[in-house]
Amino acid sequence: MAPVATTFFFYFLSALTVLSAVLVITRKNAVHSALALIVSLLGQAALYLMLYAPFVAGVQIILYAGGIMVLFLFVIMLVNIEKLNVADPALVAHQPRDRLRAALAARH
Template sequence: MQPIATTFFFYFLSALTVLSGVLVITRKNPVHSALALIVALLAQAALYLMLYAPFVAGVQIILYAGGIMVLFLFVIMLVNIEQSQREEQFNKQWIIGLASAIALGALFVFVFAKSKSLFPDRGISMPEGSNTQQVAVLLYGNYMFAFEIASLLLLVAIIGAVVMAKKRI
């Protein structure tokens, strides 16, 4: 099936991501920030779908929007929001932040301007049907060792969290 209105959806989703990203850092209420972050993550998942990576999109929705953000909200809801809203922001690092943002933006502009020479001019020819299988082949074939090491690291993190949370073991 031919994609419909690709350009429109790309700009729409990108604008949504940027807008909600701005909302994440400008809202004073942490719950509103978290909800804006969820919108940004979902728009990103849709962008993955447009890149013919349905598996990555599905995992993005399940893990980030459905799992991690729920835990974020879970913790934020327990905080007294009236108090945290009145508090002054204590790390005044906006000069450094601005500088790094400008540097990152400049990098993006540079890459965009040089894109013809940096990346080979080759259209995406991956059929939609095989994405999940290809991810599996890469993870459990070519990069098996790195993948298992990463899972071991996560296990260590879990054990560390349990040790820190539990008073008596």
């Protein structure tokens, strides 16, 4: 493959992996988040293939994207997570205090 095409595919797969990882964090629906994580794991596997590591890519696809993510999706759909009502005054009152606690815990 030409160096220009290799560089293009590397940057494309890197951007795909990073953007799908951002979607994992930002999606409110747990199923959508898990599907974005599968895309991120497949993007990592494609990057491993470009780095001439086919065994690691195969393990990434079979073990993580195939096995563990199917288990995650099964648990998410089995548990049937209900959406949290963010407008609840009791929850809104604790948010600044909880953020402060998280920031202090992250420093230590």
